[in-house]
Amino acid sequence: MAKVLTSREENYAQWYNDLVLKSGLAENSAVRGCMVIKPYGYAIWEKMRDELDRMFKATGHENAYFPLFIPKSFFSREAEHVEGFAKECAVVTHYRLKHDEAGGGITVDPEAKLEEELIIRPTSETIIWNSYKNWIQSYRDLPILINQWANVVRWEMRTRLFLRTAEFLWQEGHTAHATREEAVEEAMRMMGIYAEFTENFLGIPVITGTKTESEKFAGAVETFTLEALMQDGKALQAGTSHFLGQNFARAFDVQFTNREGKLDYVWATSWGMTTRMIGALIMAHSDNNGLVLPPKVAPIQVVIVPIFKGADEYPPIAEKAERIKKELADAGISVKFDDRDTHKPGWKFAEYELKGVPLRIALGPRDIAQGTLELARRDTLEKQVVPAEGIAARIASLLQEIQENIYRRALKFREENTHRVENWEELLDVLERRGGFALAHWDGTSESEERIRETKATIRCLPLNGEKETGKCVVSGKPSGRRVVIAKAY
Amino acid sequence: MAKVLTSREENYAQWYNDLVLKSGLAENSAVRGCMVIKPYGYAIWEKMRDELDRMFKATGHENAYFPLFIPKSFFSREAEHVEGFAKECAVVTHYRLKHDEAGGGITVDPEAKLEEELIIRPTSETIIWNSYKNWIQSYRDLPILINQWANVVRWEMRTRLFLRTAEFLWQEGHTAHATREEAVEEAMRMMGIYAEFTENFLGIPVITGTKTESEKFAGAVETFTLEALMQDGKALQAGTSHFLGQNFARAFDVQFTNREGKLDYVWATSWGMTTRMIGALIMAHSDNNGLVLPPKVAPIQVVIVPIFKGADEYPPIAEKAERIKKELADAGISVKFDDRDTHKPGWKFAEYELKGVPLRIALGPRDIAQGTLELARRDTLEKQVVPAEGIAARIASLLQEIQENIYRRALKFREENTHRVENWEELLDVLERRGGFALAHWDGTSESEERIRETKATIRCLPLNGEKETGKCVVSGKPSGRRVVIAKAY
Numbered sequence: 001m002a003k004v005l006t007s008r009e010e011n012y013a014q015w016y017n018d019l020v021l022k023s024g025l026a027e028n029s030a031v032r033g034c035m036v037i038k039p040y041g042y043a044i045w046e047k048m049r050d051e052l053d054r055m056f057k058a059t060g061h062e063n064a065y066f067p068l069f070i071p072k073s074f075f076s077r078e079a080e081h082v083e084g085f086a087k088e089c090a091v092v093t094h095y096r097l098k099h100d101e102a103g104g105g106i107t108v109d110p111e112a113k114l115e116e117e118l119i120i121r122p123t124s125e126t127i128i129w130n131s132y133k134n135w136i137q138s139y140r141d142l143p144i145l146i147n148q149w150a151n152v153v154r155w156e157m158r159t160r161l162f163l164r165t166a167e168f169l170w171q172e173g174h175t176a177h178a179t180r181e182e183a184v185e186e187a188m189r190m191m192g193i194y195a196e197f198t199e200n201f202l203g204i205p206v207i208t209g210t211k212t213e214s215e216k217f218a219g220a221v222e223t224f225t226l227e228a229l230m231q232d233g234k235a236l237q238a239g240t241s242h243f244l245g246q247n248f249a250r251a252f253d254v255q256f257t258n259r260e261g262k263l264d265y266v267w268a269t270s271w272g273m274t275t276r277m278i279g280a281l282i283m284a285h286s287d288n289n290g291l292v293l294p295p296k297v298a299p300i301q302v303v304i305v306p307i308f309k310g311a312d313e314y315p316p317i318a319e320k321a322e323r324i325k326k327e328l329a330d331a332g333i334s335v336k337f338d339d340r341d342t343h344k345p346g347w348k349f350a351e352y353e354l355k356g357v358p359l360r361i362a363l364g365p366r367d368i369a370q371g372t373l374e375l376a377r378r379d380t381l382e383k384q385v386v387p388a389e390g391i392a393a394r395i396a397s398l399l400q401e402i403q404e405n406i407y408r409r410a411l412k413f414r415e416e417n418t419h420r421v422e423n424w425e426e427l428l429d430v431l432e433r434r435g436g437f438a439l440a441h442w443d444g445t446s447e448s449e450e451r452i453r454e455t456k457a458t459i460r461c462l463p464l465n466g467e468k469e470t471g472k473c474v475v476s477g478k479p480s481g482r483r484v485v486i487a488k489a490y
Numbered sequence: 491m492a493k494v495l496t497s498r499e500e501n502y503a504q505w506y507n508d509l510v511l512k513s514g515l516a517e518n519s520a521v522r523g524c525m526v527i528k529p530y531g532y533a534i535w536e537k538m539r540d541e542l543d544r545m546f547k548a549t550g551h552e553n554a555y556f557p558l559f560i561p562k563s564f565f566s567r568e569a570e571h572v573e574g575f576a577k578e579c580a581v582v583t584h585y586r587l588k589h590d591e592a593g594g595g596i597t598v599d600p601e602a603k604l605e606e607e608l609i610i611r612p613t614s615e616t617i618i619w620n621s622y623k624n625w626i627q628s629y630r631d632l633p634i635l636i637n638q639w640a641n642v643v644r645w646e647m648r649t650r651l652f653l654r655t656a657e658f659l660w661q662e663g664h665t666a667h668a669t670r671e672e673a674v675e676e677a678m679r680m681m682g683i684y685a686e687f688t689e690n691f692l693g694i695p696v697i698t699g700t701k702t703e704s705e706k707f708a709g710a711v712e713t714f715t716l717e718a719l720m721q722d723g724k725a726l727q728a729g730t731s732h733f734l735g736q737n738f739a740r741a742f743d744v745q746f747t748n749r750e751g752k753l754d755y756v757w758a759t760s761w762g763m764t765t766r767m768i769g770a771l772i773m774a775h776s777d778n779n780g781l782v783l784p785p786k787v788a789p790i791q792v793v794i795v796p797i798f799k800g801a802d803e804y805p806p807i808a809e810k811a812e813r814i815k816k817e818l819a820d821a822g823i824s825v826k827f828d829d830r831d832t833h834k835p836g837w838k839f840a841e842y843e844l845k846g847v848p849l850r851i852a853l854g855p856r857d858i859a860q861g862t863l864e865l866a867r868r869d870t871l872e873k874q875v876v877p878a879e880g881i882a883a884r885i886a887s888l889l890q891e892i893q894e895n896i897y898r899r900a901l902k903f904r905e906e907n908t909h910r911v912e913n914w915e916e917l918l919d920v921l922e923r924r925g926g927f928a929l930a931h932w933d934g935t936s937e938s939e940e941r942i943r944e945t946k947a948t949i950r951c952l953p954l955n956g957e958k959e960t961g962k963c964v965v966s967g968k969p970s971g972r973r974v975v976i977a978k979a980y
Contacts, residue, residue, distance in 0.1 A: 030564070030620050031608065034557035039636065042554045064532045067524035068610075068641055068657050069580075072587070074520070076595045086587040090559075091598050092610065093583045095645040097562070097576040105566045108581050108607055117598055118521065120558075120582065120610075130520050140832070146529065151558055151641065155585040167558050342630070 004354065007288045012232040013160075019282060020161045023291050023354050026278075033159040033166030037275065040355065041162075043299035044278055045169065049149065051201050051296075052171060052273065055193050061145045061173060066127050068151075069118040074126040077251040081125065084218020088155040090120040090166075120153040125219060125244070125270055128174045129252040136176060136266055138257045143186070144176040162279035163236075163490055170274035176266045178258060180245075183267035184222075187243040190271040191224040194239040202277065203294035203407040204228045204284045205414050206238055207437070207485055209461030212449055217270075221245035227460040227485060229414045230283040233435020235460050235487035238280055241271035279490075284410050285379075291356025292379055294406045295399040302328055302335040302395060303357045305348045307364035316368045324361065324373070324391055331392040333399070353378060358402050359395060379405055420483070427474050427486065431457045437487050441480035443473035451475045452486060460485040494844065497778045502722040503650075509772060510651045513781050513844050516768075523649040523656030527765070530845065531652075533789035534768055535659065539639065541691050541786075542661060542763065545683050551635045551663060556617050558641075559608040564616040567741040571615065574708020578645040580610040580656075610643040615709060615734070615760055618664045619742040626666060626756055628747045633676070634666040652769035653726075653980055660764035666756045668748060670735075673757035674712075677733040680761040681714040684729040692767065693784035693897040694718045694774045695904050696728055697927070697975055699951030702939055707760075711735035717950040717975060719904045720773040723925020725950050725977035728770055731761035769980075774900050775869075781846025782869055784896045785889040792818055792825040792885060793847045795838045797854035806858045814851065814863070814881055821882040823889070843868060848892050849885060869896055910973070917964045917976065921947045927977050931970035933963035941965045942976060950975040 004022045006014040020026055025041030028034075037045065053063070069092065075082045096112030099105075121127065128146075135141060153167050173190060177183040191208055198204050206226040210216075216223035220242035228238045246265035249255070254266045285292040295301050304325060306317045321337045328335040336357075338348055345362065352360055362374040373391065376383045379402050386394060417436030421427045430438040432455070442448055442459065449459055452475060466482050473480045494512050496504040510516055515531030518524075527535065543553070559582065565572045586602030589595075611617065618636075625631060643657050663680060667673040681698055688694050696716040700706075706713035710732035718728045736755035739745070744756045775782040785791050794815060796807045811827050818825040826847075828838055835852065842850055852864040863881065866873045869892050876884060907926030911917045920928040922945070932938055932949065939949055942965060952974050963970045 027621075027624075029557045029617065030561060031557045031559045031617070034559060036557070036621050037555040039552035039554045043552070045555075046553065062529035062533070063536065064529045065527040065535075065659065067519045067521045067526070068643065069521045069524060071520060072596065072598075075587070082587075082596055086589075086596055089585065089587050090582045090608075091584040091587065092580045093598065094581040095579065097565070097572075097579050097581065097609070099576075106562065106572055106576055108562075108583065118580075119587070127519065127521070131517075131526050134517075153558070169555065 005288060005290065008231065015288070016279075016283060017161065019286060019290060023356070025282075026161050028161065031166075033156055035161050035165050037169075040299060041278060044281070044293070044297055045275055047297045047299065048201070048277060049171070052193075052197055053147075053149075055197060056147050056171075056173070059189065059193065061147045061175075063148065064146045065148055065150070066124050066131065068121055070121050070124070070127045072117045072119055074130060075119055077126065078219045078247055080247075081219035081251075085122045085154070089122060090153045090155055092118040092120065121150070122152055122154045123270070123272070124148065124150070124152075124172055125174065125248050126252070129248040129254060129268070132174075132176055132266070133252050133254045136254055136256050139178045139259050142176055142178045142256065142266070143182065145173075145186075146175065147171055147173040160279075162282070163276055165275075168275045170272050173269070173271045175269045176249075176254075177269070178256065178267070180267050183245075183269050184243050187222070187224055187241045187269040187271065190269070191226065191239075191241040194226050194241065194271070194273060197273075198226060198228065198238050198277075199407065201294070201296050202281050202284075203403060203410060204238065204280060205407065205411045207461060207463050208465070209463040209485065211240075211461060212459050214446060214449060215458060217242045219244060219247050221247065224464075225461050227437075227487075228280055228284065229417060229437060229487075230280070230490065231413065232283070233417055233488075235437065235485075235489040236276075236280045236283070237460070237489065238277060239271070239273040242269060244268035244270060285406055286356065289350075289381075290354030292406065293356035293358060295358045295403050298356065298358050299334065300336045300352075300355070300357050301333050301399060302359045302361060303348075303352045304335065304337045304361045304363060305345050305352075306339065307345050307362050313365050317363050317365070320368055320388070321363055324363075324388065327392045328395060331396055333392070333395060349376075358399060377402060379409070421474060422471070424474050427452075428455065431455050431486070431488060435488075437485050439483040440474040440486050441471035441482070442484045442486075443476050443478040443480050445476070445478075448473055448475035457486055457488045460487050460489060495778055495780065498721065505778070506769075506773060507651065509776060509780060513846070515772075516651050518651070521656075523646055525651055525655050525657075527659075530789060531768060534771070534783070534787055535765060537787045537789065538691070538767060539661070542683075542687055543637075543639075545687060546637050546661075546663070549679065549683065551637045551665075553638065554636045555638055555640070556614050556621065558611055560611050560614070560617045562607045562609055564620060565609055567616065568709045568737055570737075571709035571741075575612045575644070579612060580643045580645055582608040582610065611640070612642055612644045613760070613762070614638065614640070614642075614662055615664065615738050616742070619738040619744060619758070622664075622666055622756070623742050623744045626744055626746050629668045629749050632666055632668045632746065632756070633672065635663075635676075636665065637661055637663040650769075652772070653766055655765075658765045660762050663759070663761045665759045666739075666744075667759070668746065668757070670757050673735075673759050674733050677712070677714055677731045677759040677761065680759070681716065681729075681731040684716050684731065684761070684763060687763075688716055688718065688728050688767075689897065691784070691786050692771050692774075693893060693900060694728065694770060695897065695901040697951060697953050698955070699953040699975065701730075701951060702949050704936060704939060705948060707732045709734060709737050711737065714954075715951050717927075717977075718770055718774060719907060719927060719977075720770070720980065721903065722773070723907055723978075725927065725975075725979040726766075726770050726773070727950070727979065728767060729761070729763040732759060734758035734760060775896055776846065779840075779871075780844030782896065783846035783848060785848045785893050788846065788848050789824065790826045790842075790845070790847050791823050791889060792849045792851060793838075793842045794825065794827045794851045794853060795835050795842075796829065797835050797852055803855050807853050807855070810858055810878070811853055814853075814878065817882045818885060821886055823882070823885060839866075848889060867892060869899070911964060912961075914964050917942075918945065921945050921976070921978060925978075927975050929973040930964040930976050931961035931972070932974045932976075933966050933968040933970050935966070935968075938963055938965035947976055947978045950977050950979060
């Protein structure tokens with residue numbers, strides 16, 4: 001197979017786009033900014049969704065479904081919220097088409113104009129809190145721990161497959177609590193679940209922290225974030241969890257009788273993770289040969305490719321392959337036997353490297369004679385010949401090792417690309433030349449933050465596990481009690 | 491607990507609405523025609539979705555995701571299709587809001603008007619076939635067997651929870667084939683899967699058949715349907731599978747090189763099942779005490795309610811309940827132990843009857859002493875005292891028996907309410923007084939069909955397994971070779 005990808009070194013953005021298209025994950029649709037998630041990409045999303053869903057349910061959350069549409073007036077209720085989303089809203093104004101008597105074809109029926117326009121949800125706090133109002137009277141109705149799997153729309157002018165699309169898929173958790181403490185605890189718990197998922201399942205190390213005032217979610221009191229580092233040295237926000245205080249309860253007048261018998265507003269959180277994480281998965285691990293998928297999220301974990309010349313060599317290989325396939329499937333490993341005779345082994349090898357299948361088994365006549373098989377790891381591209389005997393156990397442990405190796409490698413990359421900087425010049429050196437995370441002192445003022453933003457970088461977060469350390473702000477020279485993470489970001 | 495439902499006999503429509511609300515399945519939202527699917531209702535949908543998804547994958551289908559939006563111009567391409575859906579389309583015309591400088595609040599920004607309006611998908615044939623165009627060159631690219639889980643919008647003026655809502659959730663399969671035969675086979679296979687699912691999983695017997703010319707899907711050559719009978723004697727269409735011929739391939743110019751090396755248009759099917767089936771589930775089985783859920787679709791299959799007077803009686807009961815709970819859970823049965831001390835047992839009994847939990851275990855001091863427990867079946871309301879020993883096996887077999895009994899009961903109801911009618915008067919007698927399915931001869935003309943429609947009933951289907959039988963059309967008296975199913979319908 002000919003080289004199908006632009007190399008990372010040549011053009012990282014082009015490499016990414018090539019990879020998404022050529023590996024069959026997704027493509028652009030005829031609708032501006034909206035993508036088609038193809039079966040291979042959707043299979044990855046299903047794995048991510050199932051794992052997150054399991055984690056949500058294990059922590060007491062239930063799924064529900066709220067309307068796609070939000071009445072325009074709901075939007076204005078929470079002032080910061082509308083400010084944050086008004087400029088990227090798709091608006092439904094009519095509910096009928098009719099024949100275009102003048103021009104032919106069809107046209108919007110002007111008589112079917114809605115009294116109040118409907119916004120396609122960019123996020124569902126407003127429609128959900130309008131429902132919660134009817135569900136909550138007393139502390140006995142709390143907490144409400146609900147999650148929703150849905151599509152949302154945020155109109156974007158410059159889009160990129162998975163990373164920034166007008167429509168995307170996500171989950172959004174919306175919880176209601178009787179006390180401030182409980183809501184903060186919930187927001188932090190979900191940030192913890194996201195971190196566990198991103199590190200253990202997707203193999204991407206994250207720094208958890210809080211957003212600055214100017215970077216937090218529109219309507220939140222505090223936004224917890226997970227920041228991951230991509231191979232081009234740019235940061236990617238991997239998920240956010242918001243403590244919303246009583247902002248939405250006030251906006252939608254959701255009060256409850258507390259244990260002391262007094263009326264109070266309900267405390268809230270919301271938290272979301274999106275199909276964008278597929279983009280993160282690609283950019284964190286893949287190489288110039290194609291995707292590198294951690295085994296836990298790989299739709300196909302093992303592929304078996306038969307190697308043979310004459311037609312008489314094939315039957316014993318096929319028989320052996322089917323036996324191995326069954327053995328692996330019985331052990332819960334997802335395996336594919338590629339028995340197509342329309343493609344040569346070399347073509348198939350390149351194809352499965354492109355698709356990031358973690359392990360490849362090649363099986364030829366000599367293997368049949370000697371009771372062996374050839375194993376190739378996608379992460380290291382190493383090959384070894386091993387006994388066919390006991391292959392399921394060997395592969396199970398190898399998949400675990402690959403999962404861990406991919407994480408270790410990403411962690412090493414992040415450590416090598418995280419730089420403590422002590423002044424403005426050092427900061428610029430990281431942002432403009434070296435790339436990666438800069439750990440810098442910041443005086444906490446929006447003036448200094450604005451100055452940083454002029455470099456096109458942002459304060460990604462105030463790390464939660466950051467040590468206390470006195471120093472001087474890299475912008476103002478004023479005293480600072482801790483370092484923050486600064487980087488250019490997706 | 492006081493009687494919370496209007497009885498079926500008093501007002502069937504009100505009974506249904508009460509039941510959906512009071513059992514916590516769903517409620518109306520602030521958006522006209524859109525419902526909120528609450529956690530208990532959504533848990534039922536998850537069970538249905540998982541089972542269907544398993545069946546689709548077992549037959550070689552993969553999931554993917556296509557855009558929510560369809561450019562208006564795509565819609566006009568297939569003439570019958572646009573005719574069928576134009577009058578119920580939600581239309582996006584703008585992509586931004588702005589501050590309303592005159593009136594305060596926010597308003598649609600007139601400068602952010604789309605060049606071409608976007609339709610919220612009422613079904614996705616057009617956007618999907620526009621993509622398939624780029625995926626298909628040769629017979630080697632076929633078949634494409636794709637399914638999508640999504641929300642769709644069809645603007646409805648008169649809505650009812652689950653049965654008819656402006657937005658609903660569904661799955662839509664869209665397949666592409668090299669031959670007519672293969673596409674017809676696929677459409678029939680999926681009708682078969684729907685029938686198997688509806689009968690074995692939801693416990694609702696169905697009649698499979700084809701739609702008449704005037705009742706088929708807008709753009710289909712043939713529509714296969716499943717017709718179920720509700721307890722009020724009205725029919726409900728439980729799913730449809732369409733053979734689309736080459737209509738969409740022609741509309742979107744999707745040609746391929748066939749095995750003979752000639753260009754031909756691709757053959758298509760589409761098939762869908764929706765959240766409406768939750769409405770069918772409710773109306774087919776439930777009674778004046780509440781929901782009756784077949785065990786396979788019940789979010790909670792068994793509930794354990796402790797019965798005790800003094801606080802000293804409770805600990806051994808709780809201990810036993812936890813042991814039973816674990817035993818059942820280990821056997822793959824979903825079980826809840828309701829240990830709330832805020833509600834009395836009688837209240838809980840009524841609550842779980844309302845929610846349709848198939849089996850209830852009551853556990854009191856005498857049961858602890860005697861090693862027994864009381865089992866109550868939701869379908870028959872029968873109670874029996876049984877040994878606690880070996881309870882998991884007993885319950886597993888009882889759940890199976892309940893599943894089958896619910897189906898048998900629905901089948902018996904349908905048989906008792908299916909009437910062979912020989913003339914117009916007998917047909918009217920069924921449609922206007924007795925209710926149920928009328929099996930009648932029809933001459934196959936649209937004139938006779940129109941006459942039937944004037945009674946507010948429709949030809950539900952031409953049954954696939956209907957015996958050949960000569961007779962006279964109940965409308966015209968002309969000769970007919972088979973009976974069709976006629977009923978009023980949801």
